Structure formats: C-alpha cells, structure tokens
Amino acid sequence: MNALRRHRELERIWGPRPGWRGMLTTVNNNDIGLMFLIVAATFFSIAGVLAMLIRAQLATPESVFVGPEVFNQLFTMHGTIMMFLFAIPLFEGLTIYLLPKMLGTRDLAFPRLSAFGFWCYLFGGSLLIFSMVAGIAPNSGWFMYPPLSSTLGTPGINSDFWLLGITFVEISAISAAVEIVVTILLYRAAGMSLDKMPIFAWYMLIVAVMILTAFPPMILGSILLELERAFGMPFFQVEHGGDSLLWLHLFWLFGHPEVYIIFLPAAGVVSTVLPVMARTTLLGYGWLVAAVAALGVLSFGLWVHHMFTTGIPHMGLAFFSAASTLVAVPTGLQIFAWIGTIWKGRPEMHLPMRWILGFFATFVIGGLTGVMIAMVPFNFQSHDTYFIVAHFHYVLVGGFVFPMIAGIYYWLPHFTGRKRFFRIGETAFWLVFIGFHGTFLLLHWAGLLGMRRRIDHVDAGSGWEGINLISSVGGFVMAMGFALIIIDIGVNVAVASRGPRNPWKAGTLEWAMPAPSGAYNMASIPTVRSRDPLHDDPDLPLRIARGEGYLGTPPASGLRETMMVEMSSGRPSHKIIFPGNSAMPITMAVVTGGLFMGMLLKWYWLVPLSALGVIGMAVWWAWGLGSRRDEGLQDVGNGLALPPGTQSVNPPGWWGSLFTLLADGVMFGSLLFGYAFLFTLAPNWPPPEWLRPEQRDLMLWLGGAVLAFGGIRLADGALRREGTPWPGLLIGLAGLAGLGAAALSVLRGTTHDGHAYEATLWVLGGYVLFHVAVALIMMAFLCVRESFGYLSALRIGEARVVRLWSDYAVAVALLGLGAAWLPGLAP
Amino acid sequence: MNDILRISVPLTVWIAAFSAVYGLQGIVCSDHWGAAGLGLSAARAALVAAWLVAIAIQLGLLLVLQTPRYASPSRWVRWVSVALGIVALISTVWTLLPVVMTSVCI
Numbered sequence: 001m002n003a004l005r006r007h008r009e010l011e012r013i014w015g016p017r018p019g020w021r022g023m024l025t026t027v028n029n030n031d032i033g034l035m036f037l038i039v040a041a042t043f044f045s046i047a048g049v050l051a052m053l054i055r056a057q058l059a060t061p062e063s064v065f066v067g068p069e070v071f072n073q074l075f076t077m078h079g080t081i082m083m084f085l086f087a088i089p090l091f092e093g094l095t096i097y098l099l100p101k102m103l104g105t106r107d108l109a110f111p112r113l114s115a116f117g118f119w120c121y122l123f124g125g126s127l128l129i130f131s132m133v134a135g136i137a138p139n140s141g142w143f144m145y146p147p148l149s150s151t152l153g154t155p156g157i158n159s160d161f162w163l164l165g166i167t168f169v170e171i172s173a174i175s176a177a178v179e180i181v182v183t184i185l186l187y188r189a190a191g192m193s194l195d196k197m198p199i200f201a202w203y204m205l206i207v208a209v210m211i212l213t214a215f216p217p218m219i220l221g222s223i224l225l226e227l228e229r230a231f232g233m234p235f236f237q238v239e240h241g242g243d244s245l246l247w248l249h250l251f252w253l254f255g256h257p258e259v260y261i262i263f264l265p266a267a268g269v270v271s272t273v274l275p276v277m278a279r280t281t282l283l284g285y286g287w288l289v290a291a292v293a294a295l296g297v298l299s300f301g302l303w304v305h306h307m308f309t310t311g312i313p314h315m316g317l318a319f320f321s322a323a324s325t326l327v328a329v330p331t332g333l334q335i336f337a338w339i340g341t342i343w344k345g346r347p348e349m350h351l352p353m354r355w356i357l358g359f360f361a362t363f364v365i366g367g368l369t370g371v372m373i374a375m376v377p378f379n380f381q382s383h384d385t386y387f388i389v390a391h392f393h394y395v396l397v398g399g400f401v402f403p404m405i406a407g408i409y410y411w412l413p414h415f416t417g418r419k420r421f422f423r424i425g426e427t428a429f430w431l432v433f434i435g436f437h438g439t440f441l442l443l444h445w446a447g448l449l450g451m452r453r454r455i456d457h458v459d460a461g462s463g464w465e466g467i468n469l470i471s472s473v474g475g476f477v478m479a480m481g482f483a484l485i486i487i488d489i490g491v492n493v494a495v496a497s498r499g500p501r502n503p504w505k506a507g508t509l510e511w512a513m514p515a516p517s518g519a520y521n522m523a524s525i526p527t528v529r530s531r532d533p534l535h536d537d538p539d540l541p542l543r544i545a546r547g548e549g550y551l552g553t554p555p556a557s558g559l560r561e562t563m564m565v566e567m568s569s570g571r572p573s574h575k576i577i578f579p580g581n582s583a584m585p586i587t588m589a590v591v592t593g594g595l596f597m598g599m600l601l602k603w604y605w606l607v608p609l610s611a612l613g614v615i616g617m618a619v620w621w622a623w624g625l626g627s628r629r630d631e632g633l634q635d636v637g638n639g640l641a642l643p644p645g646t647q648s649v650n651p652p653g654w655w656g657s658l659f660t661l662l663a664d665g666v667m668f669g670s671l672l673f674g675y676a677f678l679f680t681l682a683p684n685w686p687p688p689e690w691l692r693p694e695q696r697d698l699m700l701w702l703g704g705a706v707l708a709f710g711g712i713r714l715a716d717g718a719l720r721r722e723g724t725p726w727p728g729l730l731i732g733l734a735g736l737a738g739l740g741a742a743a744l745s746v747l748r749g750t751t752h753d754g755h756a757y758e759a760t761l762w763v764l765g766g767y768v769l770f771h772v773a774v775a776l777i778m779m780a781f782l783c784v785r786e787s788f789g790y791l792s793a794l795r796i797g798e799a800r801v802v803r804l805w806s807d808y809a810v811a812v813a814l815l816g817l818g819a820a821w822l823p824g825l826a827p
Numbered sequence: 828m829n830d831i832l833r834i835s836v837p838l839t840v841w842i843a844a845f846s847a848v849y850g851l852q853g854i855v856c857s858d859h860w861g862a863a864g865l866g867l868s869a870a871r872a873a874l875v876a877a878w879l880v881a882i883a884i885q886l887g888l889l890l891v892l893q894t895p896r897y898a899s900p901s902r903w904v905r906w907v908s909v910a911l912g913i914v915a916l917i918s919t920v921w922t923l924l925p926v927v928m929t930s931v932c933i
Contacts, residue, residue: 185831194830195903209835286903290910297838301845301922313932315852315874318925319845326921330914568830568901676850680857 001553003545006523007514009554014106014520017581025581027111028519032118033097034415039122040090041486046129047081050074052479055439059472061460071456072139073158077132079142083258084166085125087400088211091265092117092176094407095204097415099180100521101510102198104189104528106562107521109182109652110175111578112585112621117172117179119589124168127596131161138162141454143251144225146236146244151229157600163226164596170215171592174663177211180204182655185567189509190527190550192570198508198531199282202289203268206296207261212659213300214257216667221250224674224763230599233752233759235674241756243682245310246674252303253670259395260299264292266400267334269407270356274338276410276506277353278345281532284337291330291337298327308379317376324374331367335360350504351425355406358433362398366391369444387447390440397436405485410504412492417515419499424488431481438474442467501541507532512541524552524637525563528570550636551575563636564645564652575634576645576652579624588617619781625653626798628789651797657804664771668812671767672819675760679823687757690824697745701817704738705810707731712779712803722793729783732806736776739813743768746820761820768809768816775809778802830899833908837888837915841922844881848923851877856932867931874926881923885916 001009016022016031026032054074057065066074096114100107108114131137138158140149149159184205188197225247227233234240236247275282282288301323308317338360347353369391373379382388412420443451446467451458458468502511512534513521526549530536537543547553550572551561560578565571594610597603626646633641645651679685693701711732715725746765750758782802785791791799854860855870889912891897892905899905 193901195901286907286910290907290914293834293907293911294838294914297835297842298918300842301918304849313852313856314929315925315931316849318929319849319852319922322924323845323918323922326918568899568904673850677853680853680859 001547006547006554007518010520010523011518013554013558013560024586025583027115027579027581027585029096029100029107029111029114030517030519032114033093035118036089036093036096040086040093043081043085043125047078047086048479048482050078052475054078055472055475057456058458058468060469061458061465063457068456069139073132073137075454076138076141080128080138080162083142084169085128087262088173089121090404095180095265096176098411098510099183099201099204101513101517102200102508103184103187104192104509104522104526105187107578108179109187110179110656112582113175113179115585116588117175119586120592121169121172123589123593124165127165127168128161136161143255146225146247150225150236160226160229160600163222164600167219167222168593168596170219173211173215177208178656178659180208181659182652186564186652186655187562188565188570189525190565190570190572192528194568196528196531196570199271199285199288200268203264203271203292206292207264210257210261210296212663213666214254214261216663217250217670218254220667220670221247226599231752233762234756235759238683241678241682241684241687243678246677248307248310249677250670250674252306255306256303257299260295262396263399264295266403269403270338270359272508273352273406273410274356275341275345276504277350277356278342278347280341280345283340283344285531288334288337291333294330295327298323298330302327305374308376309383321374321376325371328367328371335364351429352406352410354429355402355409358429359398359402359406362394362402362436366394366398370395382447384453385447386443386451386453389453390443390447393440412489413499413503414510414515416493417498418492418496419503420492421496422488422491424484428481428484428488431484432478435474435478435481439471439478443471502534507535509533512544523547524549550638550640552637572636572640572642574645574648575636575642584617584621588621591617615777622781626790627795630792630794646797647794648797650800654797654801654804657801661804661808668767671763675764675819678756678760682756687755691746691749691761691820692824693745693821697742700738701742701813704735704742705814707735708739708806708810711735712806716796716799716803719791719796719799720793725786725791725799729779732779733776736772736779736806736809739809740769740772740776742817743772743813746817764816764820768813771809771812775806778805830901830904833892833899833904834911837885837912840884840888841915841918844919845922848874848877848881848926870931874931878923878926881919885919888912889916
C-alpha cells in the first residue's frame with residue numbers, strides 16, 4: 001500500500017462524518033482541540049470587550065458610563081470568563097490537539113470523553129454569557145465570597161448562574177485532565193520512556209494531576225453554596241453554625257494552584273518553543289521536570305496567602321508566607337534554564353521568540369511583585385488594592401497569554417499547512433506589549449496610593465485620575481493589538497501560500513506528519529530513541545507515512561486501532577481499539593445540562609429525571625466496550641504481536657477510574673476538612689444535639705462494609721480461576737445495600753436547614769449514598785455483562801474497574817459515616 | 828506506575844504534613860484544646876513534635892529512595908526522585924519552621 005492510499009484509508013476510518021453532523025458527532029482530537037481553541041478565543045474576545053468597558057468607566061473621574069450594578073457584573077464576568085472559559089479551555093484545546101502528535105500516537109485515551117467535555121464547556125459557558133445578555137450575570141466578584149454571594153447579599157439568580165454554570169464547565173476540566181494523564185502514561189510511541197517524553201508532556205502530566213486535585217475543593221464549595229442558596233443549608237451563615245471563612249478556604253485551595261495550572265502549560269510551551277527558536281536543545285531537562293513537579297505540589301501550600309487579612313494567627317500566616325517564598329525557587333530555576341538555553345544556542349528573532357521575550361520581561365516583574373505580597377506586612381498594606389490587580393495581570397497575561405500566543409504562532413503552520421505571509425503579527429506584538437505595560441505598570445502605584453479594587457468610579461481629587469486615564473489608553477492600545485492578532489491569524493489561515501513541512505526544523509514528533517495533519521495523526525506508530533526523534537532521524541516522517549512503524553496497515557474492519565505502552569519503559573503492551581464517531585457525547589452533555597437547568601430554574605423535578613437520563617446514557621456508553629470472546633495475540637507490524645486491550649488486567653478504563661477517584665477523593669477530603677473546620681473554629685458550635693446512631697445502623701455500616709469489600713474480591717478471584725463470580729457479586733450487592741441503608745439513617749436523623757452541623761451531615765450522608773448507588777449500579781451492570789459473556793479469566797478488566805469503585809464506596813462510607821457519628825458516640 | 832510514585836511521594840508527604848500541622852495549629856488554638864485541660868506549652872510541644880516527625884519521615888524517604896530495593900531501575904528517574912526528595916525535605920524544614928519561631932495563637 002502506498003502512502004497516499006494509506007492516508008485515504010486512515011482518513012476514512014478516523015475522520016468525522018461529512019457535513020454539519022460531523023461537527024456534532026466527531027470524537028477526534030483534532031476536531032475537538034480546534035473547537036476548544038475557537039470557542040476559547042471567542043470567550044476571550046467577549047471578556048476583552050468587558051475589560052474595555054471597565055477601563056472606559058474608570059478613565060475619567062466621577063464617570064457615569066455604567067452604574068454600580070452593571071459595573072459589578074462587568075468585573076465579575078471579566079474575571080470569570082478569563083479564568084474559567086478562556087485560560088483553562090485554551091490550553092486544554094491546544095493540548096488535546098497536540099498531545100497525541102507529540103507522543104506519537106493516534107488520539108487521546110478516551111475520545112468520547114473529550115467530546116463530552118467540550119460540549120459541557122460550551123453549554124456551561126453559554127449559560128453564563130446568556131445571564132450577561134439578560135442583565136442577570138453574577139455580580140459578586142470572580143471569587144464569590146459569601147455572604148455577598150449568598151441569598152443575604154444576592155437574593156436574585158445572579159450567583160446561581162456562576163455556581164451552576166462554572167460547575168458544569170468544570171466537568172470538562174476534570175474530564176480533560178483524566179484524559180491527559182491516562183494518554184501520557186499509556187499512549188506513547190514505542191520506546192518513549194519517561195526520560196524521552198517531550199517536555200511539554202511532563203508539564204501537562206503535572207498540570208492534569210493538579211487539575212484533578214485543585215478543582216474538587218471549589219466544586220464542593222460551589223455545591224455547598226448552591227445548597228445554601230436553594231435549600232437554606234447554612235454552611236456559610238455564622239448565626240447557624242456556618243462560617244464564611246470556610247468558603248475562602250475551599251475557594252483558595254483551588255484558586256492558588258489554579259494560577260500555576262494556568263502558568264505551567266504556558267511554561268511548557270516556552271520550554272518547547274524556546275530551544276527551537278534558539279537552534280539548540282533545552283538546557284536541564286531533568287532539572288526542569290523536577291522544578292515543575294516541585295511547583296505543582298508546592299503551589300498547594302500557598303492558599304492562605306490570599307487570606308492574610310482575615311485574622312489568622314501569626315504562626316498560620318508564617319507557614320504560608322514561608323511556602324510562598326519557597327515557590328519562587330523552582331520558578332526561578334525554570335527562568336535560568338531558559339536563559340541558559342538561549343545562551344548556549346543561536347537565537348533567531350522569529351515572531352514566537354518575540355512573544356517569549358515579552359513573556360520574560362513581563363512575567364519576571366509579576367513574579368517579583370508576587371514575592372513582595374508573600375510578605376505578610378506588605379500584604380496587609382496592599383491587600384484588595386490595585387497593586388494586586390496589577391500583580392496578577394502581570395502574572396496571568398505575562399505568564400500565560402504571551403507564551404500561548406508564542407505557541408499559537410509557532411504551531412500555526414501545523415494547524416494550517418501555510419507559511420505566514422502577512423506581517424501584521426509583528427505590529428500586533430508591539431501594540432499588545434506597550435499597551436499591556438501602559439495599562440498595568442502604573443496601576444501598581446495607584447494601588448500603593450490606596451486605590452481599592454472593584455470600585456465603580458474614581459473620585460475627583462483622589463490622586464489616581466491621571467494613572468487611570470493612562471491605564472485606559474493603554475488598555476485600548478492593547479485591545480487593538482489583540483484584534484490585530486485575530487485578524488493576522490484569520491488572514492494567514494485563509495489566504496497565505498502553502499508552506500514547507502516542519503518550517504522550524506524542530507525535533508519533536510508533531511512535525512513528523514503532513515500539515516495540517518490527518519485525523520489519524522500518525523500513519524504508523526514510530527519507535528523513538530531520544531527526545532528529538534526528528535533530529536536523530538530526518539527520514540522518520542517518510543518512514544511513518546510509508547507505514548514502516550507499528551499498525552501501518554489500515555484494517556479492513558474500519559476499526560480505529562492504536563497501541564498502549566508500558567508506563568515507564570514505553571514498551572508496547574496492548575493493541576487498543578478506539579470508539580468511532582458518535583452523537584452520544586453531545587446527547588450526554590445535554591442530559592447532564594438538565595441537572596444544572598433544573599437547579600437554576602428551580603424545576604426540581606427535572607433533576608432526578610436528568611439523573612436517570614445520565615445513568616441510562618452511562619450504561620449505553622459502557623455497553624459498547626469490551627469483547628465477548630477471548631482473543632489471541634494480534635499482529636501490530638514489525639514482527640510484533642500484542643494482546644488486545646480488552647484482555648488487560650488494568651485497562652485504560654481502570655486508570656481513568658483511578659484518576660477520577662483521585663479527584664473524587666480530594667473532594668471528599670475537602671468535605672471532611674470543612675466539617676473539621678466548622679467543628680473546631682466556627683462560632684455557635686456545638687449544635688443543639690449530636691446525632692447518635694442506633695445499634696442497627698452501626699451493624700449495617702460495618703457489616704455492609706465487610707460484605708462489599710469481600711464480595712467483589714470473591715467475584716474477582718473466581719473470575720481469574722475461571723469460576724463463577726455470582727456468589728461474590730451477590731454478596732457485594734448485599735453489602736452495598738447495607739451501606740446505603742446506613743447512609744440513609746444519617747439523612748433520616750437530621751434536618752438539613754437547622755444547624756450547619758446537620759447540613760454537613762446531610763451532605764456527608766448524601767455523598768456516601770451517591771457513591772454506594774454508583775457502585776451498586778456498576779455491580780448490577782457487571783452481573784448483566786457476566787450473563788452476556790463479557791467476562792472471563794482473561795477479560796477481568798471490567799470487574800477490576802467495578803472493584804475500584806466499590807472499594808472507594810466502602811472507604812468513604814466507613815470514613816464519612818464514622819465522622820458523622822463520632823461526636824454522638826463520644827462519652 | 829512505580830516510577831511515578833517514586834517521583835511524587837516525597838512532595839505529597841510534604842503537603843500532607845504541611846496541611847496536618849496547619850490543622851493541628853487550628854486545633855491547639857481552638858476552645859477544645861483549652862477545654863481538654865491543655866495549655867500553650869503543650870500546644871507548642873505538639874507542634875514541634877509533629878514537625879520533627881515530618882522531617883524524620885522525609886529523611887527516611889530520602890534514604891529509602893536510594894536503596895537497591897526501592898530505587899528506580901532507571902538512572903534518570905532515580906535522579907529526579909532523589910532531587911525531589913531533597914526538595915521535600917527542605918520544604919518541610921522551611922515551611923514548618925514557624926512552629927519554633929512565632930507565637931502559637933496570637
């Protein structure tokens with residue numbers, strides 16, 4: 001088969017359906033990645049217009065361009081859109097598009113999940129935009145502090161749009177993170193061991209784990225605040241045993257790592273693009289991996305530095321001040337590694353390089369002001385002033401937007417297959433760079449002069465008028481620059497001439513394919529021996545196109561074949577079949593949206609209906625996986641035969657479940673933290689009465705845990721010995737039912753809207769009940785699968801997945817119900 | 828997965844210890860501590876003990892990561908895991924140093 005025929009065959013197998021239906025049903029990473037990028041750019045434009053309106057209002061003193069209520073909505077939506085609807089989805093889109101190519105594989109680990117995540121993002125984001133158009137947008141600031149955001153401060157629907165819309169959008173962040181982690185760990189080119197992974201993959205692996213551990217506290221906080229607003233559960237109301245500081249903790253447990261979640265992908269772009277621009281290799285690859293891993297974890301020890309002025313004792317302040325200074329060390333190490341890379345290379349001043357240099361200048365300033373506000377006394381002075389506004393714009397625009405634009409210009413020839421012809425981008429760079437510093441540099445001084453953030457007008461005679469006028473002029477210059485970038489990209493996408501493949505002469509695998517790439521990414525899966533395979537072997541693209549790698553012969557069956565590798569060594573381990581195009585992801589997102597719409601409109605009947613719909617869709621989703629017969633080794637080319645993925649002990653679904661449960665576990669941990677926080681520190685505790693379990697409840701709890709824990713193991717063991725799993729499955733079902741009954745007793749014994757203690761017990765009981773129900777459904781599903789012949793001694797992957805979820809349900813039931821009952825049992 | 832664990836465990840233990848000591852400080856400064864008949868000197872002792880345990884665990888991890896049984900077969904992973912073990916040890920010493928430097932509950 002020649003290369004052209006191979007391309008056509010693979011395109012037929014991996015490409016979207018023709019016409020508009022293709023967009024709605026595609027699950028291909030190229031389509032989904034581009035859709036993410038386009039929607040994120042649209043949201044960026046909307047948030048940019050909001051920023052212009054803010055600057056128009058503050059340009060002159062005593063301005064009445066917009067009133068206070070509209071102004072509140074403007075700055076809240078500007079921050080919310082930039083953080084949740086632009087920054088995260090933009091790097092997710094870039095990653096979804098690029099990662100399989102860089103890793104030398106054909107798609108992401110769970111293609112339908114990518115599509116589902118995209119539709120959740122689009123629908124959730126649109127909900128927020130709708131609220132703005134309707135004039136009922138969130139108006140409590142992007143971090144939504146109660147009681148301002150609760151029914152006390154915002155009785156209308158505004159806050160509900162934020163809480164429900166953002167939680168809907170976060171489904172996409174969590175699903176993309178699971179996707180990215182499993183792809184990087186299991187789907188790479190043959191021979192790509194951990195030390196040969198492209199540096200961008202290391203960055204994204206760490207960022208994805210950060211998303212899984214940082215987002216759940218905020219999702220929990222949003223759920224609690226929505227429960228308070230909808231059903232009067234007083235988690236944040238002091239007079240009923242709640243505490244608004246709990247929100248601050250939950251929000252900033254997410255909010256500070258979030259800064260690094262946004263920065264690190266951009267730093268990954270710098271680490272990828274900079275060596276190519278400097279015509280050399282990256283200095284200190286291992287050091288950078290260690291620095292990024294250190295940053296990823298250290299960033300979780302900083303959250304209280306957003307709360308320095310809330311009255312926390314000195315020792316607590318000192319812990320977080322120390323951690324905040326420490327985090328500058330790995331950040332500095334990255335900067336020095338990049339400077340060293342430029343030093344040892346022969347830098348060429350292409351447009352991406354310009355943006356990287358702009359990033360250096362801007363981000364370093366933002367980093368240094370960050371060290372300043374890590375110091376408690378200075379923080380006391382500058383808290384909630386424009387110094388903070390200037391600082392975080394230096395970090396976020398300098399540290400994220402500039403490098404991402406560098407990345408977009410770097411990979412533009414890959415997206416389009418064209419050579420950039422029109423040079424509008426150079427002018428745009430200077431407009432944005434000068435405009436940005438014009439906007440924000442002087443605002444540091446405004447902050448030091450006492451200008452508070454979020455004020456809706458500048459008083460005449462305050463001394464801030466001149467600074468604000470300059471800032472507003474700078475803001476409009478910057479906006480013109482961004483508009484030019486969009487025009488530049490649009491024009492070059494549409495009319496520039498065809499360009500060469502790999503115009504930068506880069507060494508990473510995404511350049512080993514035609515541009516724009518085929519839907520299948522890799523015509524055959526290569527073997528790599530270094531971090532820059534194209535430098536080792538310039539003919540590699542040709543050999544990949546000729547099908548000389550693995551899986552180079554498109555199957556007559558039309559199935560989407562790819563290969564899984566052993567995690568550390570990159571040795572091929574299994575042949576995997578990916579699902580094809582499907583309307584399931586968009587349908588699932590619509591049905592999931594019913595949960596949020598039901599809560600938002602207070603059509604509570606819609607919530608259980610949608611939940612049933614989601615369960616039905618999930619069963620349908622999972623039913624199409626697996627195999628009903630044992631298969632032998634299958635030829636993947638080059639004399640290698642591999643077992644099918646359905647016969648893996650820990651299939652990709654198991655790894656996906658493991659990382660989903662990591663996020664779930666962090667959410668549960670945050671819930672326990674919230675309970676302990678209120679118990680220990682909130683005023684108006686203890687509650688009027690502790691909940692005391694009855695003997696029957698305790699027996700159901702412990703007995704159920706033993707049966708559920710043992711039952712699934714019995715079933716797993718029996719399957720491995722080619723025996724019948726039924727006794728184990730039935731015991732497991734009985735055990736889970738017992739745990740469910742124990743959790744119900746907690747809900748029966750309390751009223752949800754009395755004291756924060758009882759409300760917390762409701763959530764704990766509800767959390768346990770939910771997970772027990774999920775495990776029950778999964779185990780029942782496993783019973784049906786066994787009846788239809790999907791399980792065998794070789795095909796135990798599904799049982800292992802159910803075991804994971806069942807064990808998790810047991811663990812949270814033991815811990816959650818134990819914590820609920822503990823005060824009542826204490827003498 | 829073992830290599831990923833080798834790389835991630837030391838700093839994960841740091842964040843767990845850091846959060847635990849911060850939580851402990853919340854407990855010793857709450858009314859419950861006083862109600863249990865314990866004073867500020869006991870509070871300081873508990874915090875210092877927790878800090879020392881955290882340091883000891885980090886030292887132990889650092890040693891274990893270099894033993895033939897637990898060290899990675901990959902030289903590169905071994906290097907990264909030990910480097911991160913050292914980072915975690917320094918982080919534990921530095922970020923929890925306030926237990927001996929500042930007032931406990933003011």
